[in-house]
Amino acid sequence: MKEYSSYTKAELMTLKSQLEEEYQAFKAQGLKLDMSRGKPGADQLAVSNGLLDAITSKDWEDNAAGGSLEYRNYGILTGIRECKAIFADLLNVPAENVIVCGNSSLNMMFDYITQCMLTGSGAEPWKDQGEIKFLCPCPGYDRHFAIAEYYGIKLIPVKMNDDGPDMNAVEEMIKDEKVKGMFCVPKYSNPTGATYSHEVVDRIAKMKPAAKDFRIIWDNAYIIHDLEDTTDELENIFDVLKKYGNEDMVIEFTSTSKISFPGAGVAALAASENNIKMITSRMTIQTIGYDKLNQYRHVKFYKDVAGIKRVMKLHKSILAPKFKAVINEFDGSLKGLGIAKWTKPNGGYFISLDVLSGTAKRVGELCKEAGVTLTTVGATFPYGIDPEDKNIRIAPSFPPVDELMTATKLLCICVKLAAVEKLLSE
Amino acid sequence: MKEYSSYTKAELMTLKSQLEEEYQAFKAQGLKLDMSRGKPGADQLAVSNGLLDAITSKDWEDNAAGGSLEYRNYGILTGIRECKAIFADLLNVPAENVIVCGNSSLNMMFDYITQCMLTGSGAEPWKDQGEIKFLCPCPGYDRHFAIAEYYGIKLIPVKMNDDGPDMNAVEEMIKDEKVKGMFCVPKYSNPTGATYSHEVVDRIAKMKPAAKDFRIIWDNAYIIHDLEDTTDELENIFDVLKKYGNEDMVIEFTSTSKISFPGAGVAALAASENNIKMITSRMTIQTIGYDKLNQYRHVKFYKDVAGIKRVMKLHKSILAPKFKAVINEFDGSLKGLGIAKWTKPNGGYFISLDVLSGTAKRVGELCKEAGVTLTTVGATFPYGIDPEDKNIRIAPSFPPVDELMTATKLLCICVKLAAVEKLLSE
Numbered sequence: 091m092k093e094y095s096s097y098t099k100a101e102l103m104t105l106k107s108q109l110e111e112e113y114q115a116f117k118a119q120g121l122k123l124d125m126s127r128g129k130p131g132a133d134q135l136a137v138s139n140g141l142l143d144a145i146t147s148k149d150w151e152d153n154a155a156g157g158s159l160e161y162r163n164y165g166i167l168t169g170i171r172e173c174k175a176i177f178a179d180l181l182n183v184p185a186e187n188v189i190v191c192g193n194s195s196l197n198m199m200f201d202y203i204t205q206c207m208l209t210g211s212g213a214e215p216w217k218d219q220g221e222i223k224f225l226c227p228c229p230g231y232d233r234h235f236a237i238a239e240y241y242g243i244k245l246i247p248v249k250m251n252d253d254g255p256d257m258n259a260v261e262e263m264i265k266d267e268k269v270k271g272m273f274c275v276p277k278y279s280n281p282t283g284a285t286y287s288h289e290v291v292d293r294i295a296k297m298k299p300a301a302k303d304f305r306i307i308w309d310n311a312y313i314i315h316d317l318e319d320t321t322d323e324l325e326n327i328f329d330v331l332k333k334y335g336n337e338d339m340v341i342e343f344t345s346t347s348k349i350s351f352p353g354a355g356v357a358a359l360a361a362s363e364n365n366i367k368m369i370t371s372r373m374t375i376q377t378i379g380y381d382k383l384n385q386y387r388h389v390k391f392y393k394d395v396a397g398i399k400r401v402m403k404l405h406k407s408i409l410a411p412k413f414k415a416v417i418n419e420f421d422g423s424l425k426g427l428g429i430a431k432w433t434k435p436n437g438g439y440f441i442s443l444d445v446l447s448g449t450a451k452r453v454g455e456l457c458k459e460a461g462v463t464l465t466t467v468g469a470t471f472p473y474g475i476d477p478e479d480k481n482i483r484i485a486p487s488f489p490p491v492d493e494l495m496t497a498t499k500l501l502c503i504c505v506k507l508a509a510v511e512k513l514l515s516e
Numbered sequence: 517m518k519e520y521s522s523y524t525k526a527e528l529m530t531l532k533s534q535l536e537e538e539y540q541a542f543k544a545q546g547l548k549l550d551m552s553r554g555k556p557g558a559d560q561l562a563v564s565n566g567l568l569d570a571i572t573s574k575d576w577e578d579n580a581a582g583g584s585l586e587y588r589n590y591g592i593l594t595g596i597r598e599c600k601a602i603f604a605d606l607l608n609v610p611a612e613n614v615i616v617c618g619n620s621s622l623n624m625m626f627d628y629i630t631q632c633m634l635t636g637s638g639a640e641p642w643k644d645q646g647e648i649k650f651l652c653p654c655p656g657y658d659r660h661f662a663i664a665e666y667y668g669i670k671l672i673p674v675k676m677n678d679d680g681p682d683m684n685a686v687e688e689m690i691k692d693e694k695v696k697g698m699f700c701v702p703k704y705s706n707p708t709g710a711t712y713s714h715e716v717v718d719r720i721a722k723m724k725p726a727a728k729d730f731r732i733i734w735d736n737a738y739i740i741h742d743l744e745d746t747t748d749e750l751e752n753i754f755d756v757l758k759k760y761g762n763e764d765m766v767i768e769f770t771s772t773s774k775i776s777f778p779g780a781g782v783a784a785l786a787a788s789e790n791n792i793k794m795i796t797s798r799m800t801i802q803t804i805g806y807d808k809l810n811q812y813r814h815v816k817f818y819k820d821v822a823g824i825k826r827v828m829k830l831h832k833s834i835l836a837p838k839f840k841a842v843i844n845e846f847d848g849s850l851k852g853l854g855i856a857k858w859t860k861p862n863g864g865y866f867i868s869l870d871v872l873s874g875t876a877k878r879v880g881e882l883c884k885e886a887g888v889t890l891t892t893v894g895a896t897f898p899y900g901i902d903p904e905d906k907n908i909r910i911a912p913s914f915p916p917v918d919e920l921m922t923a924t925k926l927l928c929i930c931v932k933l934a935a936v937e938k939l940l941s942e
Contacts, residue, residue, distance in 0.1 A: 127590065129589060129590050129591075130589065135576075135588045135589060136576070138588075139573035139576055139577070140573060142571055142572050142573045142575070142576075142809075143572050143573050145568055146568050146569050146572075147565035147566060147568045147569050149568070150561075150562070150565055150568075151565070160779075161779055161780075162561045162564075162777040162778070162779050162780060163555060163556065163561060163777070163778050163779050164553065164555050164773075164778040164779060165555075165779070166779075192618050192619070192806070192807065193618070193805075193806065193807045194803040194804060194805070194806070196802070196803055196804060197802055197803040200801065200802045200803065204630060204634070207634060208630070208633060208634065208643070208667070217634070217643060233801075233804075236801050237801055240798075240801045241634070347590075351588040351589070351809065352588070352589050352590040352804070353586075353587055353588050353589055353590060353591070353592075353805055353807065353808045353809060354587075354588060354807045354808065354809035354810065372666075375626065375659075375662050375663055375666045376622070376623055376626045377620040377622055377623040377626070378620060378622060378659075378778070379620070379779055380618070380619065380620070381618065381619045381779065381780045381807060381810065382779045382780060383568075383777065383779060383780035384780065384807060384810065
């Protein structure tokens with residue numbers, strides 16, 4: 091394999107013609123494929139169909155006076171006992187530090203940031219503190235950025251390394267008391283798949299930001315979402331925070347969206363006693379309670395964390411071949427050309443592809459023109475602006491393997507074609 | 517029957533001794549009864565048990581490629597088509613003016629007020645407009661008041677008449693541009709059971725408040741919750757608003773909390789095209805979607821509004837005798853004494869009892885001491901302060917009839933005892 095940068099202009103021109111021909115052949119197929127979101131495929135949804143039978147009217151016939159009777163009625167604001175217990179076990183925190191809500195952890199994060207804006211996270215409401223800022227390891231999750239952007243919180247990008255955010259930069263930035271928080275996907279990060287190392291977690295946990303009301307959104311969305319037998323290990327953030335008396339700095343979120351059903355799962359948070367009190371005080375006004383029957387449905391279906399782990403093995407058996415297919419295609423088509431790098435995650439939902447600087451948008455356009463939708467290029471950076479225009483988030487979960495292969499082959503051609511166009515224009 | 521006010525001091529003293537004796541006899545029973553919240557009873561919950569069997573894994577086996585397949589996955593932000601159609605029919609508005617969310621309409625109201633605070637209801641964010649105010653017909657719903665109080669919105673009480681709020685007062689108050697909205701429970705109002713008359717609805721619909729961003733929270737919680745064969749008729753607010761080009765002024769809310777399960781129902785709102793756009797723009801950031809399987813479960817169980825009406829007849833058959841029992845006891849024990857008035861609603865969840873001015877709190881204390889919990893006295897007024905200390909909200913739905921009878925008998929004794937104490941102290 092010869093790197094593209096060493097090609098002569100004439101060689102590049104020849105290559106361009108070849109690639110254009112291949113591209114046109116794909117385009118002629120009239121594809122309509124979607125690799126844009128980390129959405130489980132139909133085969134994954136089938137894995138959890140039993141959840142739909144986990145509770146029936148019989149549960150209340152046979153047990154008319156049972157303890158679960160009142161799960162149909164109002165009350166139990168912060169979630170049912172049995173469901174808290176499972177999340178407590180999963181997150182390895184005491185059950186009294188857990189709140190279980192509806193189906194969306196994103197909604198819980200949104201609500202928490204909203205609470206901070208309007209009534210503060212412990213000090214003055216954020217809305218009254220002028221222009222405030224949030225750190226966001228990049229590439230990162232566009233829906234985190236969107237919440238901050240919605241509230242006019244200025245997003246400060248931080249480089250995401252293989253072991254987590256660049257902590258030298260973070261430690262520098264938190265000296266600014268306008269910096270109020272940070273978004274983190276600490277395990278199988280969206281989109282790079284990186285897991286924060288023990289050292290990074292330790293440096294995060296011991297931070298003393300200038301802002302006393304600094305809060306970390308610890309979005310542990312992929313806590314148990316392995317793809318390989320070699321799994322990443324993430325420190326329990328609350329254990330480490332405790333060492334430094336810093337438990338109030340982090341709110342941890344997770345959900346069963348990619349365990350049971352994305353549209354009908356259960357979401358939870360874990361937080362310090364102080365934060366639980368503060369969050370509950372708002373919830374008391376916000377609602378009378380979340381859907382406790384769906385919480386109970388999950389309890390009856392999974393029973394415990396071991397039950398969740400059994401289901402996650404089935405998800406893995408479906409997802410791993412899809413990830414492998416994409417990575418094999420990248421290895422076969424792009425390796426050694428000096429125009430692309432990609433991650434090989436042990437878990438999560440994404441592969442992060444870095445193409446030749448200045449060509450990512452063009453790759454997205456070429457794919458789209460030929461019928462393959464990628465995650466909007468740039469979306470992995472705040473304000474949708476990738477300063478180097480090189481990162482593309484690949485979401486292999488949704489399409490069936492054959493479609494995925496077709497889409498990936500096309501993608502590789504587009505990556506090469508855009509690179510050649512770029513090199514020829516220089 | 518002789519009115520208490522015409523009793524001599526000596527007669528009152530004798531009466532007091534008798535009442536105290538009766539009261540002590542109740543106290544000795546060690547009761548533990550709850551009439552505090554509008555919570556359906558166990559027999560009502562059983563009415564909807566079939567909902568738990570409405571969808572099962574079979575729905576996806578037999579129909580693997582069916583249109584409802586994706587209800588398990590992400591997406592469909594504003595609710596599934598079939599569920600919107602039912603709410604559209606129930607509220608008598610076009611389906612495109614409906615948003616279906618999770619299980620709590622209170623949460624949707626909270627979210628809407630939050631949106632108004634942070635980003636405005638069309639003009640400047642409410643948080644940036646200094647001290648703003650809300651009108652609240654009183655007695656009213658404490659959880660409405662709580663939302664406004666939480667955000668520091670000043671609550672202005674408006675007298676609630678038998679045909680709705682005192683519109684002369686309302687029309688005067690909305691000349692103040694700091695008055696940004698009003699809470700309404702227009703049908704079978706909480707707690708008086710009154711339904712807004714056609715004239716009141718018309719006067720509301722044609723209001724031109726000084727505040728251009730004035731919004732009415734039209735909480736149609738008891739839209740179909742009849743107790744009698746004679747039912748109240750409420751005008752469709754959006755039809756009337758249309759006449760005056762005022763559709764943006766009202767957001768209507770409802771839910772199945774008291775149709776299916778309070779803890780696991782489905783909530784919806786109806787609003788103008790402008791408001792739907794504005795609310796959706798926030799939802800896009802807030803969540804990826806609500807629990808669509810629970811929406812689908814409700815669709816399959818009820819099928820249509822006729823299906824809901826069938827279930828509401830069962831609720832009525834359980835609730836009506838409870839209301840009758842309370843009202844009969846009031847009629848038998850309190851009529852003609854000049855110390856109490858009570859409503860006889862055709863629907864809803866409450867009876868509003870007005871006792872002798874200055875004695876409601878005392879009645880609440882006496883009841884509590886004897887083991888019967890009422891809705892916190894004062895809760896039906898902003899800031900929990902009933903200026904005349906006379907209103908008590910009675911919630912007959914939760915206790916079984918025999919317990920309800922016992923509690924009501926005790927309540928009547930407490931009403932009389934507190935009145936006698938008051939008269940003696942004057």
